[in-house]
Amino acid sequence: MTKAAGPSRRSERSRVAILRAALELCREQGFGGVTIEKIAARAGVGKPTIYRWWSSKHAVILDAFMEHIATELSFPETGDHLEDLRGWLHSVARVLAESSMGPLIAGVVGAAQYDPALAAEFHQRVYLPTRQTTIARIRRIQDEGRLPDLSPDTLADLITGPIWFRLLVAGDPPGPDYVDTVLAAVASQRFPASAGGEALQ
Incomplete structure (x- = not known):
């Protein structure tokens, strides 16, 4: 029995x-x-x-989304902070390039522009944790002298913004080579001391 x-x-x-x-x-x-x-x-x-x-359905979908990508988008911890950031960006690009996940993520972000409840859920559960982790990693890389002395908040925009632009506007999710080009371009630049805004606290 x-x-x-x-x-x-x-x-x-x-x-x-x-x-x-x-x-x-x-x-x-x-x-x-x-x-x-x-x-x-x-x-x-x-x-x-x-x-x-x-x-709400927003909460269900975000839970489903977060659980599906949680292991793929976790930050590696190898001790080489710049390579860890590169590895994480590669994993983001890989998820966005998936035929099933890229359009889903784009759809959630698009729907959030017209749905305050979804926007609030996405901001608190997806954007803020990811943003804070990214900025913390950028600060470590700056301490090593491997990224420009610029607001970490602005550097996060410069590094991750092109990836999201390619997905949401161009409809062409970037690959690892594109990610490497963006990261190398930002790392090689020297910006005016007054450039950028306040860092995210």
Whole structure:
């Protein structure tokens, strides 16, 4: 006789099914076409099960997005801070170049321009943690004299901005060679002492 799964196991199975369903629906229908009802139907759960863990479809989709890319976008720690930054940027470019993830990320960013709730979730859970980690790494590289003496906040814009421009505006996610070119160009420049704004605290 097969022993029935306990509540915690059933809950985890439902959680995984919900996150998988949210990602699948985003890929198939775009962010705007996804609803809690569709996620529940695809995952084989009731809407109350979803609302027990998440307040909105935004929260579900961001959880699904973050869980899917968490291991791929973690900062390496080898002791060579510049190479760690390069490796992280390569992983960002690799994720953006995926046929399923690039359009999904672009769709979430685009939808956030018209959806204050999604914008707030994305800012707090995706942008700020990534930005703070990037700036902390840039400061370490500056301490080693391997990046210009410029506001770390501005350097983060110069290094990561072109990657997002290529995805969101040009529709052409960059590859590792492009990332290396941007990083080398920024690292080789000498800027006026007054250039840049205040660093992110």
